[in-house]
């Protein structure tokens with residue numbers, strides 16, 4: 001039995017940065033057999049995924065999604081399969097296809113089978129005209145293709161909720177910092193890569209953003225707790241932000257992160273060599289106003305910069 005619905009949980013895109021952590025947390029709560037991890041990649045090799053069921057699933061294959069939901073008695077989906085910002089700008093057609101069509105397939109399954117669905121949004125929904133501290137409600141004019149797909153999915157989610165009663169919920173995640181899996185394809189990835197580089201023999205990193213780029217960030221443990229809390233919240237406590245709740249962790253610049261790392265690893269050297277990802281970062285806000293999440297489902301972050309740096313270094317060592 002899972003939550004209110006009874007039945008099992010399916011996680012799409014489970015081999016990515018969030019899935020690796022989320023699958024483990026869900027299995028700790030509900031039991032390994034109740035949580036089916038899936039991804040387009042065929043062979044998982046991570047211990048967090050190998051300790052329970054795994055299915056190969058492309059979210060563009062609607063028939064197979066429906067078949068799995070039916071055969072495995074799925075009642076809840078955490079839909080994480082997506083293309084992130086940097087990879088999305090390299091291949092906008094693929095980004096549109098996977099992020100929007102893949103999500104529409106999951107929403108259609110929600111409509112057919114009466115599912116509860118979590119689908120992440122991102123701070124990338126905001127654009128250069130957003131105030132530096134992004135409000136929950138503000139015009140959404142992203143300049144990246146990735147951000148545009150996230151806005152489309154928030155709107156689509158509200159449409160499926162209002163028209164068909166599908167219980168879709170989402171969070172606008174900031175950049176996430178974690179140690180269990182490597183990251184790639186995003187703009188906030190520097191804040192994970194930098195720890196791997198700092199702990200390497202060379203202890204040197206070429207940062208692809210300039211040192212003063214302030215971005216909203218969050219430690220993965222906070223993000224997982226937010227995700228599970230939102231999915232557990234009573235449906236009538238949720239407001240019109242239900243498909244894209246702002247949540248705030250902390251904000252820092254690469255220079256501030258480097259300074260914290262150097263307190264623990266004094267020989268570490270970081271050079272700043274901004275590339276095209278600087279443009280994406282420059283279009284996003286510095287920080288996030290998350291008052292609506294605090295009011296609706298009692299959200300509050302726990303991890304600050306010093307604790308995150310301690311945790312990353314001790315776990316990666």
Ligand code: NAD
Nearest residue numbers: 013015016017018040058059080081082120122173175176
């Ligand atoms: P990730 O890139 O690490 O993982 C995505 C996974 O999706 C990969 O394992 C990939 O193999 C899989 N995938 C790609 N195409 C697929 C397909 N057609 N069918 C099935 N699987 C497919 O991404 P992540 O960081 O884990 O992000 C998960 C979600 O959270 C995404 O929607 C992302 O936009 C959102 N998000 C992430 C962050 C972050 O900092 N990690 C921030 C904001 C929002």
Ligand code: AKB
Nearest residue numbers: 084085122186187188
């Ligand atoms: C990315 O950098 O693309 C993601 C995000 C903020 O959505 N981490």
